[in-house]
Amino acid sequence: EAGVAQSPRYKIIEKRQSVAFWCNPISGHATLYWYQQILGQGPKLLIQFQNNGVVDDSQLPKDRFSAERLKGVDSTLKIQPAKLEDSAVYLCASSFAGNSPLHFGNGTRLTVT
Amino acid sequence: AQTVTQSQPEMSVQEAETVTLSCTYDTSENNYYLFWYKQPPSRQMILVIRQEAYKQQNATENRFSVNFQKAAKSFSLKISDSQLGDTAMYFCACYNQGGKLIFGQGTELSVKP
Numbered sequence: 542e543a544g545v546a547q548s549p550r551y552k553i554i555e556k557r558q559s560v561a562f563w564c565n566p567i568s569g570h571a572t573l574y575w576y577q578q579i580l581g582q583g584p585k586l587l588i589q590f591q592n593n594g595v596v597d598d599s600q601l602p603k604d605r606f607s608a609e610r611l612k613g614v615d616s617t618l619k620i621q622p623a624k625l626e627d628s629a630v631y632l633c634a635s636s637f638a639g640n641s642p643l644h645f646g647n648g649t650r651l652t653v654t
Numbered sequence: 655a656q657t658v659t660q661s662q663p664e665m666s667v668q669e670a671e672t673v674t675l676s677c678t679y680d681t682s683e684n685n686y687y688l689f690w691y692k693q694p695p696s697r698q699m700i701l702v703i704r705q706e707a708y709k710q711q712n713a714t715e716n717r718f719s720v721n722f723q724k725a726a727k728s729f730s731l732k733i734s735d736s737q738l739g740d741t742a743m744y745f746c747a748c749y750n751q752g753g754k755l756i757f758g759q760g761t762e763l764s765v766k767p
Contacts, residue, residue: 572753583658583745583757584699597754630697636753642689643755645699 543567545646547633553652559621562649566615566635572596573610574643575618576632584632590616623653656681658748660758667736668766674721675731675761677746687749688722688729693760694742702744705729736765 546565554560566573571592576584587606589597592613601608605624610616620627630650634643658679667673679688690702705713705722712720717737721730733740746758 574755581760583660583759586754586756589754591753596752632697632699634699634755642701642704643699643749644701645691648697650697 545633545635545644547631547646547649549649550647551650551652553654554623556625556653557622559619560623560651561617561619562631562633562651564616564618564633564646566633567644570635570637570644571613572636572638573616574634574636575608575616576634578630578632578648580629587618620651623651625653627651628653656683656748656750656754656756658746658756658758660746660761662761663759664762664764666764666766667733669738670735672732672734673736673763675733675744675746675763677729677731677758679727679729679746679748679758681727681748681750683750685751688720689747689749689755690718690720690729690731691745691747691757692740692742693745699745703731733763738765738767741765 548563573590575587578584587601588608590610593610608618630648632648634645636643686707688705692700692702703715703718717734719732743760745760747755749755
């Protein structure tokens with residue numbers, strides 16, 4: 542089966558600019574996650590979708606971050622405006638349901654200068 | 655709140671030898687799952703091994719095995735016959751019934767020839 546697809550692979554922007562990341566989960570996977578991984582740290586959950594509804598967005602900085610999963614398939618994560626501390630790898634993951642293991646994409650490395 | 659702690663930021667091992675990575679966790683859930691993920695420089699999270707909390711038998715996957723001590727909330731990973739390709743970041747993670755996967759800080763493992 543095809544894995545979780547993410548794009549772009551790398552992105553460099555200046556602070557205060559906006560950026561968007563795209564994720565296409567494995568076909569049939571109802572649950573989609575966005576994680577932020579700052580260098581040297583473990584991934585931190587930003588938002589979790591079940592189909593096209595939000596299950597958990599408690600750690601999403603909603604003043605600048607937004608995410609959507611229209612039609613319950615692919616998803617977009619946006620940052621506007623970006624700050625220096627947003628420099629990180631953004632990982633997308635999906636799972637079939639319930640206690641199924643998460644499958645991760647290759648991530649997008651964001652550098653904010 | 656659910657937490658995962660990895661107290662070894664870095665570990666090294668000689669090729670063909672055995673190494674154990676430590677992990678402790680805290681959760682109020684009765685039903686949960688524990689995972690070890692490997693993250694090579696390519697950034698993709700790869701599932702190494704999974705343990706269901708209700709199972710007393712320790713999970714084993716080829717050269718990888720766990721020592722699951724439920725009462726102590728400990729979940730260590732043993733890698734036998736270490737290979738150069740095992741060099742990576744290793745993350746311990748706890749997954750509850752709500753589908754939320756929380757990661758530890760990671761342990762950077764270096765396998766030396």
